[in-house]
Amino acid sequence: MTANGKDYVIKDIDLAGWGHKEIEIAETEMPGLMALREEFGKEQPLKGARVAGSLHMTIQTAVLIQTLEALGADVRWASCNIFSTHDHAAAAIADTGTPDVAVKGETLEEYWDYAARIFEWGDGGTPNMILDDGGDATVLVHLGLRAVDDPTLLDNPENEEEVAFFAMLKKKVAEKPEWFAELAKNIKGVTEETTTGVHRLYEMQKKGTLLFPAINVTDSVT
Amino acid sequence: MMAGKVAVVAGFGDVGKGSADSLRNAGCRVMVTEVDPICALQAAMEGFEVVTMEEAAPQGDIFVTATGNKDVLTVDHMRAMKDRAIVSNIGHFDSEIQIGGLANMKWSEVKPQVDEVEFPDGKKLIVLSKGRLVNLGNATGHPSFVMSASFTNQVLAQIELWNNTGQYKNEVYVLPKHLDEKVAALHLAKVGAQLTRLSKEQADYIGVPVEGPFKPDHYRY
Numbered sequence: 001m002t003a004n005g006k007d008y009v010i011k012d013i014d015l016a017g018w019g020h021k022e023i024e025i026a027e028t029e030m031p032g033l034m035a036l037r038e039e040f041g042k043e044q045p046l047k048g049a050r051v052a053g054s055l056h057m058t059i060q061t062a063v064l065i066q067t068l069e070a071l072g073a074d075v076r077w078a079s080c081n082i083f084s085t086h087d088h089a090a091a092a093i094a095d096t097g098t099p100d101v102a103v104k105g106e107t108l109e110e111y112w113d114y115a116a117r118i119f120e121w122g123d124g125g126t127p128n129m130i131l132d133d134g135g136d137a138t139v140l141v142h143l144g145l146r147a148v149d150d151p152t153l154l155d156n157p158e159n160e161e162e163v164a165f166f167a168m169l170k171k172k173v174a175e176k177p178e179w180f181a182e183l184a185k186n187i188k189g190v191t192e193e194t195t196t197g198v199h200r201l202y203e204m205q206k207k208g209t210l211l212f213p214a215i216n217v218t219d220s221v222t
Numbered sequence: 223m224m225a226g227k228v229a230v231v232a233g234f235g236d237v238g239k240g241s242a243d244s245l246r247n248a249g250c251r252v253m254v255t256e257v258d259p260i261c262a263l264q265a266a267m268e269g270f271e272v273v274t275m276e277e278a279a280p281q282g283d284i285f286v287t288a289t290g291n292k293d294v295l296t297v298d299h300m301r302a303m304k305d306r307a308i309v310s311n312i313g314h315f316d317s318e319i320q321i322g323g324l325a326n327m328k329w330s331e332v333k334p335q336v337d338e339v340e341f342p343d344g345k346k347l348i349v350l351s352k353g354r355l356v357n358l359g360n361a362t363g364h365p366s367f368v369m370s371a372s373f374t375n376q377v378l379a380q381i382e383l384w385n386n387t388g389q390y391k392n393e394v395y396v397l398p399k400h401l402d403e404k405v406a407a408l409h410l411a412k413v414g415a416q417l418t419r420l421s422k423e424q425a426d427y428i429g430v431p432v433e434g435p436f437k438p439d440h441y442r443y
Contacts, residue, residue, distance in 0.1 A: 025366075026366040029365070029366035029367045029370065029412070030366050030367065030369070030370035030373070031370060031408055031409055031411065031412045032370045032371055032373070032374030032405055032408040032409055033370055033373055033374055033377065035374075035408045036374060036377050036378070040381070045381045045384070045385060046380060046381060046384055048384075049380065049384045051380065056358055056363060058358070058362065058363055058369075059362075059366070060363065060364070060366050060369035060370075060373070061369075061373075063366070063370075063373070064369075064373040064376060064377070067373070067377055068377060068380065071377065071381070073380070081354060081355060081358060081359070082354065083335055083351050083352075083354050083355075083358060083359035084355065084358035084359065084363065086362065104334075105334055105335075128384075129380060129383065129384055131376060131380060133314075134314045134315070159317075159322065160322075161315075161316070188383060188384060188387045189383030189384070189387060189390065190383075191376050191379035191380055191383065193372065193376065194314055195235075195236070195237075195290055195314070196290055196313070196314035196315060197314070198394070199290065201394045202394055205392075205393050205394050210392045210393065210394070211392060212392055213383060213387070213390035213391065213392055213393060213394075213395065214393070214394045214395065215379035215382065215383060215394075215395050215396070215397060216394050216395065216396050217372065217375045217376050217379050217397070218372075219396050220372075220375045220396065220397050220401075220402045220405065221402050221406070221443050222371040222372070222374070222375060222402050222405040222406045222409070
């Protein structure tokens with residue numbers, strides 16, 4: 001929950017109408033997602049899943065989010081890049097009551113604050129699945145957990161991205177050190193959208209540090 | 223205008239291939255840089271000029287990095303560029319262009335996600351999205367139809383991991399081929415594509431089931 005009492009951070013909720021219209025058009029261009037709603041809508045195979053999503057909060061992603069929800073999932077969402085959000089899509093998702101934290105042009109500090117928020121469920125719980133693009137959400141859990149035991153890991157950020165990322169982790173480690181272990185325990189798996197994120201996952205697999213199973217979606221041909 | 227301009231694409235993987243094609247379709251003369259001889263040969267055989275960035279830097283009007291690596295466009299490369307060359311990255315992270323090395327130059331924002339960076343000699347470069355991924359920073363990303371295929375895989379992967387967690391170790395997996403074929407099949411009707419069906423005899427001849435999967439796992443599409 002944010003200071004304004006709303007469980008979202010977006011540019012402008014008044015953009016929701018525009019977002020809903022574009023989502024409706026996009027649905028007609030996204031036959032695979034719509035077919036899954038048809039096939040699995042009754043069965044609810046994602047019932048009980050709490051998906052922390054870190055993937056460009058665009059109109060297309062809005063259709064993905066609503067498909068996950070149609071299959072029973074509970075979802076929280078952030079963008080995986082400071083410039084990639086479609087503000088009208090973010091508004092439409094917030095308008096449906098799904099918590100999202102994404103603003104086109106957000107700062108790096110805001111970005112990492114939002115990245116942490118997708119792991120903070122409204123009822124004080126945690127997610128149990130990650131849907132990731134680029135690996136930031138996955139790395140947040142992994143590095144956070146290691147930093148609880150060895151805070152020096154956060155001492156030497158090498159660029160402005162890491163400055164913001166490590167500062168956020170330090171704060172969380174200080175505030176609620178047990179949180180990262182809880183995340184690691186509860187998360188059953190991650191599905192990863194892109195080459196860079198998959199590269200990071202294979203590096204973790206090689207070192208034996210991966211905390212949960214991962215499905216590499218980028219190397220599907222489709 | 224892009225027609226007639228020299229565009230330079232760093233990296234000829236999945237993203238670089240798409241970028242080079244788009245730029246060529248817009249009328250650009252496209253150069254490609256590569257470290258991998260296989261991808262370099264693919265680029266050359268597609269008719270792209272394969273060069274080093276040192277060679278390309280003074281010639282290019284538009285630069286796109288698509289490598290997933292770091293320091294692909296260095297400050298020295300950018301020093302060698304023409305006035306008002308456009309510099310951008312389409313890889314996931316902003317590590318490909320040495321944006322940090324431009325911190326002391328004079329920056330002025332033209333509009334959100336478009337900056338002009340002035341060098342000490344007065345030359346200006348146009349930098350898009352501060353080196354972050356240009357297709358979403360300066361445009362709206364992939365079309366819905368393209369994302370539908372990828373996102374359909376995402377949903378199938380979520381269903382699989384959520385329902386069958388116990389069957390997986392803490393490792394990285396790819397979805398089985400029959401699901402890949404299913405995702406493709408779901409997208410055919412929208413583009414008016416009609417699938418041909420194998421007869422039993424034809425399926426037996428190439429040793430696959432009539433319903434697929436049609437290719438071995440090692441097949442490269």
